[in-house]
Amino acid sequence: MPVIFHSASRTFHLFNPFYSYLIKLLPDGSPGQLYFGPPLTDREDFDRLLELRNRPLQVNCSPQWDCFSLDSVKLEYPCAGTTDFRRTALEVSQPNGGRTLEPRYLRHEITPGKPKLSGLPATYVEEDSEADTLTLVLLDEPTGLQVSLRYTVFAGHAALARSVELENTGAAPLTLTRAMSFCLDLPESDYQWMEFIGGWGKERTPVLRDLAPGVTSVESVQGCSSAQENPFVILKRKETTEFAGEAVGLSLVYSGNFLLQAQVDSWETTRLMGGIHPEGFGWALYPGERFTTPEAVLAYTRSGLNGLSQTYHTLYRSRLVRGEWRDKPRPVLLNSWEAFYMDFDSKKILSLAQSAADFGVELFVLDDGWFFPRNDDTQGLGDWVVDCGKLYGGIRYLSGQIHAMGMLFGLWFEPEMVSPNSRLYENHPDWIVQTPGRQPGIGRNQYVLDLSRKDVENYLFERMEQILGPGMVDYVKWDMNRCITQPYSGALPPHRQGEFYHRYILGVYSLYERLIARFPHILFESCASGGNRFDPGMLYYAPQAWCSDNTDAIARLQIQYGTSYCYPISSIGSHVSVCPNHQLSRTTPLYTRFGVAMFGAFGYELDIRKVEELEYKWQIGLFKHYRSLLQFGDFYRLKSPFEGNIAGWMVVSRDKTKAIVGEYKILAQANAPYRRLKLAGLKPDALYSVVDFWNSRIPASASGKFNQRLDCYGDELMQAGLVTTDNSSGNTSQTELDQGDFTCKLFYLEAQP
Numbered sequence: 207m208p209v210i211f212h213s214a215s216r217t218f219h220l221f222n223p224f225y226s227y228l229i230k231l232l233p234d235g236s237p238g239q240l241y242f243g244p245p246l247t248d249r250e251d252f253d254r255l256l257e258l259r260n261r262p263l264q265v266n267c268s269p270q271w272d273c274f275s276l277d278s279v280k281l282e283y284p285c286a287g288t289t290d291f292r293r294t295a296l297e298v299s300q301p302n303g304g305r306t307l308e309p310r311y312l313r314h315e316i317t318p319g320k321p322k323l324s325g326l327p328a329t330y331v332e333e334d335s336e337a338d339t340l341t342l343v344l345l346d347e348p349t350g351l352q353v354s355l356r357y358t359v360f361a362g363h364a365a366l367a368r369s370v371e372l373e374n375t376g377a378a379p380l381t382l383t384r385a386m387s388f389c390l391d392l393p394e395s396d397y398q399w400m401e402f403i404g405g406w407g408k409e410r411t412p413v414l415r416d417l418a419p420g421v422t423s424v425e426s427v428q429g430c431s432s433a434q435e436n437p438f439v440i441l442k443r444k445e446t447t448e449f450a451g452e453a454v455g456l457s458l459v460y461s462g463n464f465l466l467q468a469q470v471d472s473w474e475t476t477r478l479m480g481g482i483h484p485e486g487f488g489w490a491l492y493p494g495e496r497f498t499t500p501e502a503v504l505a506y507t508r509s510g511l512n513g514l515s516q517t518y519h520t521l522y523r524s525r526l527v528r529g530e531w532r533d534k535p536r537p538v539l540l541n542s543w544e545a546f547y548m549d550f551d552s553k554k555i556l557s558l559a560q561s562a563a564d565f566g567v568e569l570f571v572l573d574d575g576w577f578f579p580r581n582d583d584t585q586g587l588g589d590w591v592v593d594c595g596k597l598y599g600g601i602r603y604l605s606g607q608i609h610a611m612g613m614l615f616g617l618w619f620e621p622e623m624v625s626p627n628s629r630l631y632e633n634h635p636d637w638i639v640q641t642p643g644r645q646p647g648i649g650r651n652q653y654v655l656d657l658s659r660k661d662v663e664n665y666l667f668e669r670m671e672q673i674l675g676p677g678m679v680d681y682v683k684w685d686m687n688r689c690i691t692q693p694y695s696g697a698l699p700p701h702r703q704g705e706f707y708h709r710y711i712l713g714v715y716s717l718y719e720r721l722i723a724r725f726p727h728i729l730f731e732s733c734a735s736g737g738n739r740f741d742p743g744m745l746y747y748a749p750q751a752w753c754s755d756n757t758d759a760i761a762r763l764q765i766q767y768g769t770s771y772c773y774p775i776s777s778i779g780s781h782v783s784v785c786p787n788h789q790l791s792r793t794t795p796l797y798t799r800f801g802v803a804m805f806g807a808f809g810y811e812l813d814i815r816k817v818e819e820l821e822y823k824w825q826i827g828l829f830k831h832y833r834s835l836l837q838f839g840d841f842y843r844l845k846s847p848f849e850g851n852i853a854g855w856m857v858v859s860r861d862k863t864k865a866i867v868g869e870y871k872i873l874a875q876a877n878a879p880y881r882r883l884k885l886a887g888l889k890p891d892a893l894y895s896v897v898d899f900w901n902s903r904i905p906a907s908a909s910g911k912f913n914q915r916l917d918c919y920g921d922e923l924m925q926a927g928l929v930t931t932d933n934s935s936g937n938t939s940q941t942e943l944d945q946g947d948f949t950c951k952l953f954y955l956e957a958q959p
């Protein structure tokens with residue numbers, strides 16, 4: 207059992223092959239944190255790790271403990287109003303106006319498996335043997351608030367899932383004003399804080415800083431997880447690299463307003479916590495009611511940032527993503543957006559689709575512009591009526607034609623929005639998010655529908671159900687193109703307005719859940735002006751997410767590299783687009799655009815009819831041949847595009863017998879330096895055949911027989927590196943592919959039997 211309770215010392219030992227996590231009930235009955243780190247040999251007590259020191263200015267928990275203050279011990283779930291003056295995880299407004307809470311141990315349960323979180327996305331298990339869950343129940347007697355701290359230890363992942371359930375077992379109503387998903391107090395503060403920030407077109411840029419005394423945080427109060435700050439943070443040691451060293455990951459399985467923070471106190475301990483952002487939050491909890499926080503997934507590694515990322519990749523790919531598309535090869539898609547924007551008709555669409563089908567594309571996605579009236583983004587959202595002027599025969603006919611070409615058919619929606627000049631808004635002006643008496647704010651010419659209302663959710667379900675119809679649509683791109691202002695729901699009483707943001711996101715989750723139940727075969731891809739809502743919550747419903755509206759391959763090197771710190775590449779929507787690129791006007795060779803996009807949920811987003819027929823066929827064939835390796839293998843970051851002129855990454859099959867390596871040169875240099883790319887994850891003593899894809903141009907169908915290959919042992923490839931110096935470095939026999947800016951090398955490795 208990975209959870210043991212030592213009753214004499216009142217200590218819980220949660221462990222698996224990757225970590226130990228120790229909780230001890232303190233003298234007053236609140237749970238204290240003793241340790242989170244590499245696995246420890248189990249023993250009856252770990253009391254030496256509990257330090258109750260008398261500190262100047264300390265306020266003791268009670269006269270009976272003269273050197274025990276919550277302020278100087280490490281806690282599991284600190285509450286407001288106590289002797290702990292650091293940031294707290296729980297604050298509750300009580301009928302008398304007070305907010306002090308002192309929940310004490312009541313009981314605990316250790317159960318095999320992992321319970322579901324009702325209405326919320328969460329990691330899951332398929333067999334009870336995959337995990338054990340500790341539920342630690344605390345009670346605040348005066349209010350009757352019961353606090354259940356949940357910890358799931360996965361047997362096969364270096365991850366710990368946490369969430370909290372709050373139940374009002376008292377007689378009076380309470381209001382939760384802060385209810386974090388977890389708190390973790392660490393005994394040291396010599397960490398670096400790595401966050402993933404950005405904005406539209408530059409999502410998830412890693413930023414590293416030394417943790418300093420005081421509070422460091424990332425957050426969103428936009429109603430979505432946001433492109434500005436992602437609900438994921440890494441705490442690493444200074445010496446930790448991509449390949450070695452200690453790191454802790456904090457990831458919130460949530461798509462709404464969030465807060466992740468670290469607080470370093472005067473004794474150089476670090477308090478980490480995260481959950482729903484408390485700003486504006488207030489949840490009324492009446493007697494008998496329960497509230498469940500979103501899940502947080504903590505991870506621990508000693509094998510560097512790649513090790514930490516792989517923990518999240520494997521867990522999220524296999525036990526967060528659900529449904530038949532979890533394990534099925536993802537189809538190569540072609541999306542119409544950058545090909546036509548909204549300027550199309552059936553003829554254009556079908557001719558594009560036919561070329562796509564001829565080249566081997568498997569899924570044709572009709573993006574924005576298929577409904578009426580929608581020739582620009584000023585109108586059309588909300589009614590979801592097919593524009594039969596543009597699309598002869600409507601969706602049914604079009605999808606039939608696409609299916610007849612042998613492809614799946616996908617459709618764009620932006621369910622959460624409404625245009626002001628729509629019938630929906632005319633009939634239900636009260637369905638938008640707005641504060642009474644104020645001019646509603648507009649963004650991208652649209653209002654946000656109040657998804658906290660069941661009637662809105664029901665309307666959207668019915669409209670979408672009709673269009674998705676039986677078997678007509680195989681894929682949905684679910685977009686969301688503006689953030690929420692004036693948070694307020696006309697359907698909630700004044701004292702419940704603090705619930706709006708969370709109820710909104712619960713409504714989004716519920717609509718997704720109903721559509722998934724109704725159409726289990728549909729592959730959902732989430733999107734929010736690119737990557738404005740790229741988070742684990744969304745991955746529970748949509749196995750892939752459009753990573754960024756910025757499709758420039760060189761910009762994508764950074765965006766996909768940054769995104770990969772938490773998210774598996776199978777979830778990172780990435781497309782080959784036209785040049786000059788529509789966002790940056792940069793011209794990048796087609797093979798480089800392919801070489802970047804293939805490390806993701808791969809597709810095209812351009813008028814594929816125009817050029818390069820043979821090249822597309824070759825690329826698509828090649829991708830299909832290696833896609834299961836790319837989709838299910840272990841991803842390693844090798845060289846950061848944020849740090850120099852060369853970037854590199856690779857994917858290794860789980861049995862380490864196959865690998866694909868991508869190496870990218872950003873700018874050409876005269877008389878350029880020698881280059882070696884140190885690979886990772888290989889078997890040191892296996893002899894690998896290394897094939898340069900471009901130079902050998904292996905036919906996609908040929909497996910194992912290559913024109914040009916190099917044989918190298920894994921240790922040489924990892925320790926000495928793969929020589930990648932290109933011909934622009936002085937060699938006279940110049941290869942065209944190596945010339946100029948923005949070049950790419952792709953290698954395939956296969957271990958010889």
Ligand code: GLA
Pocket residue numbers: 543573574583618685687733734735736752755
């Ligand atoms: C957003 C998406 C794009 C595209 C457009 C359509 O910007 O991120 O990919 O779907 O909307 O309006």
